[in-house]
Amino acid sequence: MEDSRRQFLKVAGTAAVGLSAAPAISAVAASGGHGAQPHVRKGADALTAKQWGLVIDTTKLDHEKIERIVEACHKTHNVPDISAEKVGEKTAVRHEIKWIWETHFHNAFTDQPSKYISEEVEERPFLVLCNHCEEPPCVQACPTEATFKRPDGIVIMDFHRCIGCRFCMAACPYGSRSFNLRDPRPFIKETNLAFPTRTKGVVEKCNFCAERLAVGKPPACVEASEGAIIFGDLEDPHSEIREVLREHHTIRRKASLGTGPAVYYII
Amino acid sequence: MNDKGKIIAGIVIFFVVASFPFWLNMFLEKGPAPELVLTPKAKAAEKCVRDTQFMTANHMQLLDEWRDTVVRKAERIYVNAEGKEFNMSLSNTCLDCHSNKAEFCDRCHDYASIEPYCWDCHIDNPKETK
Numbered sequence: 236m237e238d239s240r241r242q243f244l245k246v247a248g249t250a251a252v253g254l255s256a257a258p259a260i261s262a263v264a265a266s267g268g269h270g271a272q273p274h275v276r277k278g279a280d281a282l283t284a285k286q287w288g289l290v291i292d293t294t295k296l297d298h299e300k301i302e303r304i305v306e307a308c309h310k311t312h313n314v315p316d317i318s319a320e321k322v323g324e325k326t327a328v329r330h331e332i333k334w335i336w337e338t339h340f341h342n343a344f345t346d347q348p349s350k351y352i353s354e355e356v357e358e359r360p361f362l363v364l365c366n367h368c369e370e371p372p373c374v375q376a377c378p379t380e381a382t383f384k385r386p387d388g389i390v391i392m393d394f395h396r397c398i399g400c401r402f403c404m405a406a407c408p409y410g411s412r413s414f415n416l417r418d419p420r421p422f423i424k425e426t427n428l429a430f431p432t433r434t435k436g437v438v439e440k441c442n443f444c445a446e447r448l449a450v451g452k453p454p455a456c457v458e459a460s461e462g463a464i465i466f467g468d469l470e471d472p473h474s475e476i477r478e479v480l481r482e483h484h485t486i487r488r489k490a491s492l493g494t495g496p497a498v499y500y501i502i
Numbered sequence: 503m504n505d506k507g508k509i510i511a512g513i514v515i516f517f518v519v520a521s522f523p524f525w526l527n528m529f530l531e532k533g534p535a536p537e538l539v540l541t542p543k544a545k546a547a548e549k550c551v552r553d554t555q556f557m558t559a560n561h562m563q564l565l566d567e568w569r570d571t572v573v574r575k576a577e578r579i580y581v582n583a584e585g586k587e588f589n590m591s592l593s594n595t596c597l598d599c600h601s602n603k604a605e606f607c608d609r610c611h612d613y614a615s616i617e618p619y620c621w622d623c624h625i626d627n628p629k630e631t632k
Contacts, residue, residue, distance in 0.1 A: 271585060273552070275577045385576060393573045394623060426625065429594055434622040449578050
């Protein structure tokens with residue numbers, strides 16, 4: 236009896252060792268025989284940077300041009316137009332979705348020290364959007380890492396992960412984020428079939444046209460601006476954007492908050 | 503105590519009851535397995551991104567990896583074992599071939615009683631309104 240128990244344990248032990256080695260053996264066997272494994276990579280034309288940024292030359296923009304730029308962006312990304320005619324004025328204000336929009340100087344630059352400014356600047360329309368901050372407060376606020384900063388500086392949303400808590404909206408000092416309080420699909424005038432829509436219950440914002448940069452195209456706003464918006468790598472001292480920044484005096488929105496906005500304005 | 507008979511009977515009854523759903527399933531008539539329709543384009547391609555067996559069983563895991571890679575890692579090109587390249591996009595690549603969602607995706611999903619919410623955002627038929 237003693238002998239056979241010992242025998243049994245020996246056999247069982249050897250079998251257990253053999254079984255635990257099986258997955259490793261089969262993995263080695265599989266990788267050996269079948270040649271290349273499937274893998275992923277960036278597209279050959281993809282534009283890359285360390286910190287993407289924009290310079291907006293406000294002297295070159297007027298209401299019509301801004302309208303065209305906003306339309307180009309919103310059409311590209313299936314941003315719904317929840318207008319007052321369709322849902323009533325009060326609801327339209329609460330349900331509005333915007334990635335890029337026009338505003339007044341006093342709303343855009345709340346921390347400018349001068350009390351009396353030039354009339355011309357005061358009346359000039361300003362184009363505002365997500366600043367793709369160097370230290371984005373929305374990213375710190377997001378509990379699910381649905382909003383994150385990419386290695387190329389773009390602050391982007393992973394809509395798959397957004398739980399709709401809206402902490403990011405409270406954290407963003409620029410009002411760059413909108414919440415889908417309703418299904419946006421009925422309000423999209425012309426659907427861009429190549430880009431997804433959003434669903435009820437997620438926050439959305441400008442994505443710096445990550446999908447266009449991936450295929451070597453400039454952001455839609457830059458393309459529609461006819462030279463009024465310059466985009467490029469802020470970390471590259473030889474880039475066009477840095478050249479423009481060297482030549483012109485620029486200001487940033489609420490820079491005193493320390494978020495490090497990557498959108499610069501020529502006034 | 504000599505309740506051997508009772509105990510064994512109890513165990514047998516327990517197993518019969520516990521395995522009842524499996525029994526029932528064996529005898530019940532099942533609905534016909536869904537028949538998938540391939541578009542001419544999908545037929546002409548012969549092979550999907552991976553082989554059919556892998557795709558049938560694992561397309562959801564593959565799509566899950568794709569969405570993470572595209573959105574979070576900004577890598578959009580998938581190179582399969584044969585070296586063929588694909589743009590990792592549900593609407594623009596998968597549904598470009600399988601442009602018949604109702605006859606391809608939905609039939610199986612309905613049969614398995616699964617309601618994926620991909621289509622809440624991703625446009626389900628990029629060709630339909632083109």
